[in-house]
Amino acid sequence: MKILVTGGAGFIGSNFIHQILQQYPGDEIVNYDLLTYAGNLENLKRVEDDSRYSFVQGDICNREALQDAARGVDAIVHFAAESHVDRSIYSSDEFLQTNIIGTQTVIDVVRELQIPKLVHISTDEVYGDVKAPEKSHENSRIYPSSPYSAAKAGSDMLVIAAIRTHQVPAMITRGSNNYGPFQFPEKIIPLFITNAMTDNYLPLYDGGTQIRDWLYVADHCSGIDTVLRKGKIGEIYNIGAEQYPEITNEQLTHMILELVGKEKHLIKPVQGLRPGHDQRYSLNAAKLRALGWQPSVTIEEGLKRTVQWYQENQDWWERVKSGAYQEYYKKHYR
Numbered sequence: 001m002k003i004l005v006t007g008g009a010g011f012i013g014s015n016f017i018h019q020i021l022q023q024y025p026g027d028e029i030v031n032y033d034l035l036t037y038a039g040n041l042e043n044l045k046r047v048e049d050d051s052r053y054s055f056v057q058g059d060i061c062n063r064e065a066l067q068d069a070a071r072g073v074d075a076i077v078h079f080a081a082e083s084h085v086d087r088s089i090y091s092s093d094e095f096l097q098t099n100i101i102g103t104q105t106v107i108d109v110v111r112e113l114q115i116p117k118l119v120h121i122s123t124d125e126v127y128g129d130v131k132a133p134e135k136s137h138e139n140s141r142i143y144p145s146s147p148y149s150a151a152k153a154g155s156d157m158l159v160i161a162a163i164r165t166h167q168v169p170a171m172i173t174r175g176s177n178n179y180g181p182f183q184f185p186e187k188i189i190p191l192f193i194t195n196a197m198t199d200n201y202l203p204l205y206d207g208g209t210q211i212r213d214w215l216y217v218a219d220h221c222s223g224i225d226t227v228l229r230k231g232k233i234g235e236i237y238n239i240g241a242e243q244y245p246e247i248t249n250e251q252l253t254h255m256i257l258e259l260v261g262k263e264k265h266l267i268k269p270v271q272g273l274r275p276g277h278d279q280r281y282s283l284n285a286a287k288l289r290a291l292g293w294q295p296s297v298t299i300e301e302g303l304k305r306t307v308q309w310y311q312e313n314q315d316w317w318e319r320v321k322s323g324a325y326q327e328y329y330k331k332h333y334r
């Protein structure tokens, strides 16, 4: 299968590319990515000389360039997005442009080139937060809380409309919170690991009582691959670890500190840095499990692997954390 991956230089996209090339010797990948602050070709060093892999730098909003890159592919797996909630609260322009206009452009290209399959990568955040013991199902109400999740919900609506109006052969995945190698250190897990390693404080928002359904990135990628190969056109699939017992951000922070070998005094409680902060996400992933998928990495094992990866790849995150990152960090965390 020849697959065009949008956003393949980001965290999940690059993990997905590694996984596909390793698992399917006959597959080819075209990685189409604009290389925003979150895109990093270092994530793909291991495959850059693989003849089955190619990279095209481009914007998903640029229809002609995307068409050129997508000609002849069997499927598009669409990851490219602005992905950080906190950044969307400062300014939503790029979020609307990439997540909404960009997704419509991807849909248009699928139609124009008659590409046989589109997998649109969405998020559990489109459901908003849910009270325990409730779980979000694929047909639960869409009720996003942040400009990021509202823009993702908008992109889902465009895909749903294209399936109905134009019979676009698309599917949607809604994944829960990911963690693992190559994650940009603005998200809580890599931020807290790298801050703890350098004895910087861990800014724990709003009492740390919030709950996320942590999914190791390799499990998310195998879920997306299951949808790509076995999913039914027109359907939506949740991809969640369905972690039990659930863990709060505070518990997660303690686990990180223990793995890095640092003390709790590094935790700095902060308030008000995420207005509209969602309390709890929880997914029902039974529909995907029925296709034979299940997550294989526990949070204990996944965190251990992730801490080890950041310890072994200090050069990678030190480079990422220099330059423009510093400006964002100072502005946001003051």
Ligand code: NAD
Residues within 6 Å of the ligand: 006, 007, 008, 009, 010, 011, 012, 013, 032, 033, 034, 035, 036, 037, 038, 039, 040, 058, 059, 060, 061, 078, 079, 080, 081, 082, 083, 084, 098, 102, 121, 122, 123, 124, 152, 174, 175, 176, 177, 178, 179, 184
């Ligand atoms: P990321 O921010 O690490 O990577 C995004 C990638 O998209 C980057 O490589 C960036 O350069 C590229 N990109 C941004 N704008 C672009 C544009 N206009 N044209 C082409 N490329 C562009 O994001 P991620 O965490 O890997 O998330 C990937 C996808 O998965 C997103 O759609 C996100 O909404 C979704 N998702 C993320 C999570 C998570 O926990 N990180 C969970 C569920 C779903």
Ligand code: DAU
Residues within 6 Å of the ligand: 083, 084, 085, 086, 122, 123, 124, 125, 175, 176, 177, 178, 186, 187, 188, 189, 191, 203, 204, 205, 206, 210, 211, 212, 249, 274, 278, 281
């Ligand atoms: O649920 C899927 C979503 O997961 C994806 O759609 C998003 O792209 C991805 O960014 C992620 O969103 P979150 O907002 O849940 O992830 P983040 O790591 O930013 O925050 C996780 C929790 O940690 C949240 O409750 C806020 C808290 N937090 C976050 C940061 C950055 C802190 O306490 N301190 C921090 O400095």
